[in-house]
Amino acid sequence: MSVEPSTNESGARSGPAHGGGSRAVPLSRGxxxxxxxxxxxxxxxxxxxxxxxxxxxxxxxxxxxxxxxxxxxxxxxxxxxxxxxxxxxxxxxxxxxxxxxxxxxxxxxxxxxxxxxxxxxxxxxxxxxxxxxxxxxxxxxxxxxxxxxxxxxxxxxxxxxxxxxxxxxxxxxxxxxxxxxxxxxxxxxxxISVFSAMLVYAAVYRIMIRPVRAMTRSMLSFSEAPDDPSRIIHPAARADEIGVAERELSQMQERLQKMLAEQKHLADLGLAVSKINHDMRNVLASAQLLSDRLRQVKDASVQAFAPKLLRALDRAVSYTEGVLAYGRAQEAPPARRVLRLHQLVEEVHGLLDIGAGIEFENMVDTGFEVDADSDQLFRVLTNLARNAVQAMATDADGVLVRRLAVSAERMGGVCQILVTDTGPGLPPKARENLFVAFRGSARSGGTGLGLAIAQELVRAHGGRLELLESIGGRTVFSVTIPDQPVSLDRARRGLRRPA
Structure with a gap:
């Protein structure tokens, strides 16, 4: 049985209670x-x-x-x-x-x-x-x-x-x-009081109460069907506070409607990605079984790149499992270890599809160490490097210098990794929504997921991912990761000497 809404003295429609309270306003409280x-x-x-x-x-x-x-x-x-x-x-x-x-x-x-x-x-x-x-x-x-x-x-x-x-x-x-x-x-x-009250009410009703009731009805109507464009209030051409409130309410409803549409789009996209990713994981599992047989081949060249192939397949399987679990839980917390950053950057370089004319420089010292999760930091650097390579690949002029460089420095207990390229730079729209999924892409057809994922992983380490500079010919991203804090009990145990 349906409940028909009714309209009370304040213009609000009464009906089933929402949020533990009724929307009806009694006459005595209007x-x-x-x-x-x-x-x-x-x-x-x-x-x-x-x-x-x-x-x-x-x-x-x-x-x-x-x-x-x-x-x-x-x-x-x-x-x-x-x-x-x-x-x-x-x-x-x-x-x-x-x-x-x-x-x-x-x-x-x-x-x-x-x-x-x-x-x-x-x-x-x-x-x-x-x-x-x-x-x-x-x-x-x-x-x-x-x-x-x-x-x-x-x-x-x-x-x-x-x-x-x-x-x-x-x-x-x-x-x-x-x-x-x-x-x-x-x-x-x-x-005199009653007469004055009636005059004041007649004036204020026309100036304030009637438009406030209209805004109340609009908000209640919009909350029932926020995806209906006809539920958005049409502001009056007023220059006072009521006019400002109506225009702000209209803009807020439009933004909320747009955001809800984007959220629905993301939900639908997430479901589609999960379905595709489920089948992709099975394909990668089969490829992983076939790659294991490469270890039995005695060819020297095969033995040289087989470990890299196996490592890439392992990461791909791990990514697909993470995508399937994303809808049920947050990103897994980082399993932090002390890493040699130079070797990790080399692995990133090995998986990049770098075209002719693009230089890659690993400027990280061979002995430089960073306290981070190996797989997650690999994903961060891969996303940043791939974006840089794709940006520079659009420049076909042979006289241009196209270079991607990765460097690092330590400042006390904090490591800063710089990813620098000589591409065309980010457009203003991309900089405004830099780390927003599906909105921060700098190229046509991009999703903007790479930077959004990278930022989430860096934050999980307690660090920060930021754009330091982006002009024509130079773009610099900074990845700042602090070392893990050492507990007092662990430090004391490390200082104890055996008797």
Whole structure:
């Protein structure tokens, strides 16, 4: 039974889990929900910063209004006779203002104009004309959170004369007015936050979220069928970061598709080579049996080249077995021994198909020794020398010097082998992919496997294969192989002398 994919809010298709997790993105975790939520939170935080000075200013304006009202009533009382005002009228007046007492100071003279009952203590003194911003904020928060049963003394000048009016009042009406103002501000802030979130979402959705969803769908679609060219994203003509991301994703998908095609080609080629190599090994085994009979021939010339032929057949059989085992394991670790490099170079020379006009110089000292695997180092030098001979064979001009030279030097515990030829040099494309199989060949029809194999074998020795120079008339490859490290216990045993 097949599972039909579905499309969720973020544009990703859900289906069977890959890599231990689902590809479906819940609505609550999508970019849209996160963007709206964050916008609302940030706008509310901004409104909180605006709310604090607003509520402090509202408190001071409320107190000033009460003080102005008391001043207006006090002017009438001052012009008339305050004593003629009955107790009932004073209580009604004070109740209307919300005060316990009203007083006025004119110069150095203070008069109590109306009083209901004097509280035992005053919790806060507020000078409406000389209260700083910090004091306003602190007082507003105290009234908002801890008020309702506190007594305030509010005073300050009113008008252009020198009179200063004073109120003694409870703060429950002030706190109720502040709470009502706060609710209104909170409701307005919430509406502004939601409206701002929708506007921001509409803008960001068009600029960012929609192309991000398109890239997400493209990646999921490409992962299902990476060999399908139609699954590659088509980038938009944008100059911003999203445009760059789309173009990079498109190029990455193209490179990945090309690499997968090459890997499939290599797999198919490897299978074909293994089949051919299996039959080749049988043919070489038969040739090896026939060559053994050459040892019984008494001819001197046959006895001279028979060992070289047997050695070549042994190496060929070993190579075929290595190719068959390559798909199951890595290259066998080198069996390192101390070798005479001069003789090994001579064996390489004997197996090279060197045409007329090409010189071969073995410049390695006869006593030079190297710590390496004989067969693997032979393969490395053979590949380098064969490439050099093939490169120089393309030059048919008889006046050109065509020479292949192999030299070596030791620097402490490191041996450096130089393979130098006077060929035309490597083209730039070959130098860029020098050690990449099927891409680093310098001639038409080549596979580039020789240098790739040589590099792998040198690395197995802990060394390095590199191109030192490649210009018209001179190409130099360097093979650097360090000696095997000697264990401390082995060195101590070698230093012990028999008793």
């Amino acid at each position: 970019l849209s929900a996160k963007l709206i939520l964050l916008t609302i939170i940030f706008v509310l935080l901004a409104e909180v910063l605006i709310f604090l000075p607003s509520i402090a200013d509202y408190r001071m304006r409320w107190l000033r209004e009460r003080l102005n009202t008391a001043a207006a009533v006090s002017v009438v009382l001052i012009e008339g006779d305050p004593a003629s005002l009955s107790r009932t009228a004073q209580d009604d007046l004070l109740m209307a203002i919300g005060a316990k007492a009203i007083a006025v100071r004119d110069g150095d003279v203070s008069r109590l104009l109306a009083v209901a009952s004097m509280p035992p203590r005053v919790d806060e003194h507020i000078d409406v004309a000389n209260t700083g911003m910090v004091a306003q904020l602190t007082g507003a928060l105290n009234t908002l959170f801890f008020g309702g049963d506190r007594t305030l003394r509010v005073f300050g000048p009113v008008g252009e004369n020198n009179r200063e009016f004073e109120l003694i009042m409870r703060d429950y009406r002030l706190r109720a007015a502040m709470l009502s103002f706060s609710r209104n501000i909170a409701l307005i802030a919430l509406l």
